[in-house]
Amino acid sequence: MIPIKFLSKIGVYEIQIHGVTLKVRLVHANDYSVVDIGISELRSQFVTKIEGPLHRGGVLRGGTLRGNLRGAERRSQVVTKFEGALPRGAERSSQFGTTVAGLVLQPAQNPKYFQLCVGTRCLMYQLPADGYSQIPESLNDFLSDSEICFVGIRELTNCRISCKSYIQVNKLAARVLKKPNLSRCSSGILETLASEVGINLEESSSGVNVDWKAEVFTDEEIKRATRDVCACYLIANKLLGSL
Numbered sequence: 001m002i003p004i005k006f007l008s009k010i011g012v013y014e015i016q017i018h019g020v021t022l023k024v025r026l027v028h029a030n031d032y033s034v035v036d037i038g039i040s041e042l043r044s045q046f047v048t049k050i051e052g053p054l055h056r057g058g059v060l061r062g063g064t065l066r067g068n069l070r071g072a073e074r075r076s077q078v079v080t081k082f083e084g085a086l087p088r089g090a091e092r093s094s095q096f097g098t099t100v101a102g103l104v105l106q107p108a109q110n111p112k113y114f115q116l117c118v119g120t121r122c123l124m125y126q127l128p129a130d131g132y133s134q135i136p137e138s139l140n141d142f143l144s145d146s147e148i149c150f151v152g153i154r155e156l157t158n159c160r161i162s163c164k165s166y167i168q169v170n171k172l173a174a175r176v177l178k179k180p181n182l183s184r185c186s187s188g189i190l191e192t193l194a195s196e197v198g199i200n201l202e203e204s205s206s207g208v209n210v211d212w213k214a215e216v217f218t219d220e221e222i223k224r225a226t227r228d229v230c231a232c233y234l235i236a237n238k239l240l241g242s243l
Contacts, residue, residue: 029128100240154168
């Protein structure tokens with residue numbers, strides 16, 4: 001077993017896709033400690049916005065504050081510490097606008113990889129050989145967070161993934177934009193929806209194919225592999241951010 005201090009630095013890719021610099025963490029099935037790191041990175045993309053008085057002794061990391069700063073430590077307009085009960089009006093959101101995560105299993109038939117994308121972070125987790133029976137606790141906890149809207153392409157009915165707040169991206173678009181026809185679109189779905197919300201998606205890299213049975217990928221293969229989950233996140237974030 002490779003020590004975690006080295007393992008955590010292996011399988012990290014930085015790619016440019018859909019106008020975003022995306023950091024992708026590729027994790028093998030049994031590397032649970034690295035999954036925990038990946039989930040922490042996804043959660044770091046969420047912040048807590050507070051409006052109203054901040055109670056003395058409160059600590060908030062990575063959040064913004066509006067209102068009374070009594071007892072708070074702050075740097076500019078960013079509160080660096082907050083502990084205890086949040087004041088009335090506290091709201092958790094992503095630094096990119098909403099608490100939304102792209103969620104895609106690849107390939108569509110007999111999935112080998114579970115992908116999550118939030119902001120500029122992506123976790124690409126190799127599913128255990130026996131399927132979904134040994135998914136890490138940190139991943140299950142993340143999927144059980146009812147405050148996060150998980151958005152993907154296909155239904156999750158046959159994959160035994162428990163996710164309390166999942167919706168297909170075309171159905172989300174149909175409801176937010178009040179365009180019923182979007183819920184029925186299938187071919188070129190991401191390109192259609194991206195056009196609806198004013199996002200330019202990169203075309204799939206020609207000549208680059210992903211072997212989903214592999215455990216190591218090139219930068220271009222990772223870019224191709226994470227194209228859809230990143231697109232789901234960007235589209236859903238734009239849709240929910242418009243509400």
